[in-house]
Amino acid sequence: MSETITRDASWAVIDAVRAEVADLLEGLTPEQRLQQSLCEAWTVRDVGAHLSLAALAPLGFVVGSAARQGFRFDAGIREGTLAWSRRLDDTEVVANLRRIVGVRRLAPGTMWRDPLIDALVHGHDIADPLGATLTTHVEAAATAAEWAWARTFGFPFLPQRRLRGLRLVATDTAWSRGSGEEVRGPVTSLLLLSTGRRTAYPDLSGPGADRARSLVHA
Template sequence: MGTRTNAERMLGWVEAERLGVADLLADLDDAEWKAPSLCAGWTVRDVAAHLTLSTRTTWRMVLGGALRARGDWNRMEAEFAVRRAAAFPPAELIAQIRETAGSPRRAPMAAPADPLVDFLVHGQDIARPLGRTRAMPAEPTAAALDHVVGSPFYGARKRLRGLRLIATDADWSTGDGAAGAEEVRGPAADLLLLATGRPAGLAGVSGPGAARLAAVL
């Protein structure tokens, strides 16, 4: 029962974030859809297209895409996003996100928390360059942080080595607390951006480890 309850709670968080990002996208004008996101080389429209694939990526797509990208995962994802962005207008991309907002389906190899991380972080990738504010709810963000720092996929272990991250707006921290560990303090949203490799999170943090993390990023 406990496992099922946790799964249902995670899916509820994911659904809420999907619908929230869809609402954000629906409020953008044409110029904002064409604007650069925090993802290097990706427009806002590319990010939106990528998010529609959260429930639509298949093993066949991954295997074919990996071959075309010669095993480069980021290149494969960029190819998927750009191709889909060109295939569908903004209104259709929004409709696709809403259509499967409550779907438990995940991309191959994705963990239950990966869609949550995807929408929390990409929501910021869209909002921040446009000067828009998108709040991150505390409990889902803490869960996303736990997943990112524990997963080998995001590269956070190497990126955050020797650092102790402490959220100033949530009951969350990570790091072994060993002697010499340098603290980085800030809102959980900014820590999540930093953990996933986004320098934009540096604007909201402080502490002796901030400069070191900036150099890494």
Template sequence: MDVDEKWGTISAQRVVLADLLAGATPAALDQPSLCARWRVRDVAAHVALTPRSPGLLGILALAVRARGDFDEVNRSMAVAHAERLGPHVADELRAVASRRRKPAITTLDNLLFDTLVHVQDVAVPLGVEVDTPREGAREGAERVWRMGWPFWARRRLRGLELSATDTDWIRGHGTPVRGSIRDLLLLLTGRTATALPRLEGAGVQRLAAAR
């Protein structure tokens, strides 16, 4: 994927998320997402905040207050933005959908898989099946496989061969785990409980036993 294709995918996924949440009740917005300690509204607000993220100095100041815990920095910013937006999170997502600004501490490749996964973080608890763009998910899976922190996918999934059933992507060596590239991306990013029922192969039993 080139730069324009990646930004186009991100923009389209923001609109998909807005469509998911249009008319959502407060109870739906407040239910847990697939991210531990994040409500559905917090995940959506995080995606909406990305093009308006504070600059590097602002993020570093928040990190100091959070004692270097960048996960907590992300969560606290998302929660605060969710409270500001209230019931208007879908409107905000539409307003920023086409913006090509990203936080100072991330990359376009990271933003791509982050957006794709967060749509699923909301769709799954809402009980809505949402397709993930295949090429975007493939790019995302490759990026997560190559990176270390925060997922440590190669180390965590050592001894397994991951193979996509809907695109050309195979990584790792060992006991097979097969599934759609979307579900492999969820596995790679730690959404194991959600991914496992959708995967097949002898390695699934090992993953289940390790939970």
């Protein structure tokens, strides 16, 4: 795979994405902010709110949200984000993203590669359904994709299990993972695939591309 970027370089990309997403959200209509994101449970504005949760939410809010969902990971993240989003108006969602540029606070149990995944993937969760484009960060996306696979048992994305029988090969950097039928594409698309995003993936090719698309829509 490609060389991973450094911690400082990762935070620089995270800050750039936070600022770019804030600009994007600020220019949306109220109807666009309520559009469905690539995260099934969240609107575009909910995803924007989620991006500030780890950096700004009081510990009591985070623990309380998790406890109300029986400390189940997916449910805690889903419902905690919705609760956080309801506390904010549209102006505050944008202001919070600008406010956390330069903030290095991590959610409990995470490390610096986790907010990198969050920023890159959730940026596309917002932008792609709107037909908007974001700056491409190729090496950062390779680092995030590697971490999505290498994180303890692949949790929470489990790409080894979901994409079993497929080999992902980036066409814009030296990154690959998995074994089986080859799926080629830009590393950012492979990152989205590795994290289970349900989208059309028109830029994927190779003998495993159609199967890859079917797996994320299953």
